[in-house]
Structures are given as structure tokens and as C-alpha cells.
Amino acid sequence: MKLENKKIGRNFFSLIWTGVRRNYDNLDNLDDHIAKRLSDESQDNPVEIHLSRMFSEVFQRHTKDEADRLFIVGTRSTTPSLRKVSSRPVKPWFFSRIFFVLAVSFAMLMLLLFLFKSNKAIPGLIFIGSLAVPFSLMMMFFEINVYQNISVLQVLTTFLVGGILSLLVTMTFYLMLPIRTDVSIESALVVGFVEELAKCVVVILFINSYRLNYIFNGVLIGAAVGAGFSVFESSGYISQYGLMTIFTRSFQAIGTHTIWAAIMGGAIILGKARKKPFTMRDFFTKPKFYIFFLIAVALHTFWDWDIPNTGLNVSIMQEVLDIIIGWFLIYIMIDAGLREVKTLQGQRIIIPKKHRLKKGRSEKNRSKKR
Template sequence: MQPTVTPAEPSPKSTAPVNPNLLDSATTQLNSWTGQRRKVPLKLGSMFSEVFKTHSEAAAEQLFIGGTQTTTPSLATVSDSPVKPWLFARVLLIFALTIAILAGSYFLFDGEKMYISLIFMSALAVPFSLLMMFFEINTFRNISIFKVTKIFMVGGVASVLTTMVLYQLVSIQNLTVLTAILVAFIEETGKLVMIAYYVKRIQARFILNGLLIGAAIGAGFAAFETAGYAQDLGLSVLLVRSISSLGTHTLWGTINGAALVMVKGDRPLAGPMFRDGRFLRFFGLTIVLHALWDMPLPFEWVRIGLLIIVAWVTVLVLINAGLREIRTLRTGA
């Protein structure tokens, strides 16, 4: 009699679930807050692939003329392809050249009158360049550079003023773990007030619009705050704050602006939207990031590096949600 042959059992290796890495788990969780539980591939090389390519001034001007009544594209022509900003790098280069000339005038020729200009241009360079990046990422092209600049200047100063008013309600003497949380809540709330004002004023209804408005408020806050610190502490603080501004107020404002518009959609802005769980998760995240940034904890630069990464991962997930929204709107249309 022939022996009975039983099929071999599949090895545990072939059936064991694949554990996602930490980054995939993070993007999956953050993306679930936007309504889609799926990991988001982060392709920074592709996203910034246009930075080192040659672009004409005409191409730059074409970007800057968007957002007017005659240059805002229809939904059917809005691109949902992965964003590839490049103009912001040219803006940053112009700032770097200007700062180098001002620094040379100040240090080599004792040009004391250049001191204030050097402070303000240095404080402005990174936040405003990041703002230009989010201006490019807003593929709806429905907010003009004039409006963006106005939100950056007026909204940025107003958010600082709002924060100063809120600081009158509390007494903070020394920066501790608890007071860092309080500072984070006050400053993020101060910026949120102005973000909400401009979201309502210009009737923003797309996630990428919220990214841009939040970036404008956050960049203005960052620039004016850094200029104030440099005035008190000297030029040495400019380099530190310029590097750290890659992951602070501009990105935190961007996250809150996108989250607010995400829950608002095309409806009028109303109070219950600020209690929506989707918004509160992102708003709470920015408060945690801000508080951890300010806390007097060890391993400062390691902590700052990790916080910058978390902020950028969150922003990239929201950009993905904004592009997904374009496809959803087209399907609905």
C-alpha cells in the first residue's frame, strides 16, 4: 500500500504578519486622524527633486501670479500629483545673499546702522522661505501672494499680540515642565485665534488652504519672536533659532490650520468644529511638541531633532490628505 502523503504545513515564516516599522506605524496613525487608515509613503527625494534643477524667472513669476480672480484654476485643472516645490529654495538663497551682505557691512566696516536690518532679515529667512514652500504646495492656487503676505505680516503680529494678552492671565516666572505646557497652550491658542480669523475671512475650505494660512501665521509669529530675542540676547541667538525654526511655529501653525479646515470643509466656521476629535488630536499634538521643545530636559539637541522629524512627518501626512481631498472632490463633482 502506498504511504499517505499529507501536505506540508506552511511554515510560520510564511504566515506570520509583517510588523510595520515605526515610521509606517506613525504615518498610519496620523493618517487615520484624517479619515484614512493607511500608511503614507514619505518620498522626500521625489518631493524636493526640482530644487536643484534649472528654472527660469518666468516659471517663478507664473507661480506668483496665482490666486487672483483671473488666474485661479478650476477644480478640474488642479493637480493632485505629488507636490514638488522648488521656488522656496531660491527665496532662501536670496535671503542668504542679503544676510551675507549685511553681515559684511556690519562686521567689516563697523556699519552699526545695519544691525537692526541684519537681525530682522536673519529672523525672517527660514520662516518666510518655509511659507513660500507651502504657497507652492497649495495647488489650488486660490490664495494670492498678496493675501499670503498680508496674513504673514498682520496675522503674525496679531498672533503675538493675542499671546501677550493671554499671558496677562497667568504668572510664569521660571520655565519648568508644568509651565512649559502652559506656555505651549497659550502660544498655540494665540496663533489658532488668528488662523481661525483668516480661515473664516477668506472662506478657506480645502486642507491645502489651511496648510498655507497656518504657515503664514506661524511664520509671522516665528519671525517677530526671533527678532525680539535677538534684540535682547544678541546676534548669537539668530543661528540657533534659524536652525530650530525648521520645526517650530511655522510647522505647528501649518498643522493646526490644516486640521481646522479639514473639519470645516465647505461649511461656515462654527464653535463645534473646535471640539471635533479630528481637530483636537492635531491641536493637542502641536501643544505636546511645543511643550517638549520648551521643557528643561536633558539631551536637548537630540530631543529637538526628534521633534522636528515628528512635525515634518505630520505635515507630510496632511499634505497627502490634501492631495487625496482633490481626488475626492473631483469624484464628487
């Protein structure tokens, strides 16, 4: 009986895994299907991008020289010409090393606090705990920016100044709007709209100031502003509600402000005329922008909303669903960014062989049904 139950259990999980794997593989097609609708160029052929391999370099060995080359970018002498920009699928890896260093630092500070009872470790715990995930995500987008036209100094300036400035803009908006302290959908909507609008305004300021014109540029600047916002906001919450808050806030940062602002940064580039600044008119007249802006507001609202008469399990499911949708939109931006590189370079966009086979089979099936 036990053997039969184990066999049934294995078959059940095998069936689930097969379905998950099939749907995950199809994600490569689904995000490209959406991304090519964002392009003003050819609508027929997908960019060759394999999301399942995006993080394949994380666990590979890399030399110090490879890491150094990632940071020697963004200057007049180190920014490559458009012809030399890589249009291959992006495979960031160094961000995982940054996260590892920050995680080890956090663990060491925890030892100082709990093993040696040193309260002097608390400020460090608050800062490193708030910094680890958002900063690592920001550096991932720094790696993904294949144009290499934004320096480390610009990224850090955007992270610090942009993060604080977005909080100042948020507080200014709060003074003008009535914000209630309840957990209703209306209150969550107001908070989501105010905070995303504040970040959006700051991202636009930096994109216009740096005169950026590429989708990957917008995603990076958005991520930098969102990461700064996340770090300083989390530090405030931890100081107010206690150290235990640091664990939930750190986990949640994988799918909140950094991701939402990165989506808006890419949308700002999609919504403006090339080599021209983003204007107030673009804000209201470009569907490619305001649709993504409204989606970011909706994701923030859904995250903050406590559904009445539900418990912790529903709240966790809300957050997981929010993270999945947010990262799917990030994949769309990455896909659209690679499509943009190939279009600007005048390259022919090639359909991967396995996608051609799938497409041929689906067309044959449709013809048989007819």
C-alpha cells in the same frame, strides 16, 4: 590592523545606512496609513505620494517664466477650476531660491558689520536673520497649495497682520494666566498652550474670513501666521539677548512656530464642515482637529522644557526629535491634502506598483505563518 578597522567601520556605517534608508522608504506607507484615517471617503487605497522625491526639483534648473507662473495665482481669472487642479505629488522648488537670496543678503550684512564695522547693519541682520527660514518655509507651503486660490497679497497680509495679531492675542492671554519664569514642565506647558491657542485663534479668523475649505489652504494660512509670529518673536529675542541669538533662532525656525501653526491650519480644515466656517463647537467636538491641536501644544511644550539635570546634548536631541515629529505631521497633511484633491475630483486613487508588490509579499508571508 588599520585596514581591518576601516573595513569594520565601512560595514558598520553601511548597515546603519541600509536601516535608515529602509525606514525612510517606509515613511511613504506610514504617513499614508495615518492620512487615509483622516479621510471620510474610501479607506482602502493609498494615494500615490513619494516623500523621498518631494524636494527633487530644488536642484533642477527652472526658467523665469516658471517662477512667474507660481505667483500669478489667487485671482478670479487665474484660479483654476477643481477639475484642472493638479493631484500629482507636490515638488516645491522656488522657496529654496528665496532662502538663497535671504542667506546671501544676511552674509552681505555680516560683512558690513564685521569688515567695515558698520553698526547700521545690525537692524538689517536682525530682520533678515529672523526672516530667512520662516518666510522660506511659508513660500514652500504657498507652492504646495495646488488649488492656487490664495494670492500673494493674501499670504503677505496673513504673514504680517496675522503674525502681529497672534502676538497681541498671546500677550492678552498672558495677562489672564499666571506665567512663571522658571524652566519647569508646568511653565513650559502653560507657555505652549497659550502661544498655540493664540495662533490657532488667528488662523481660524483668517480661514473663516477667506472662506477656505481645503487642507492645503489651511496649511498655508497656518504657516503664514506661524511664520509672522516666528519672525517678530525672534527679532525681539535677538534685540534682548544679543546678535549671537540670531544663529540659534534661525536654525530652530525650521521646526517651530511655522510648522506647528501649519499643522493646526490643516487640522482646522479637517475639523470643520465643508463650505462652512469653523465654529466654537467644532473646537471641542471634532477629534480630527483637537488631537492635532494638542499635539502642537505638546511639541511646543517639549521644545521649551529644560529637562532637569541634563546638558546641551539632551537639549539638542529634544529639538531634533521635535523637528522630526513636526515634519512627519506635515507629511501627513500633505498626503491627506492630495487624497482630498483626488476624492473631490472623483478620481480613482492608485496604489504605486512597488507598494502593491510589498503588500502582496506581506500577505503571502502572513498566510505562510498561518
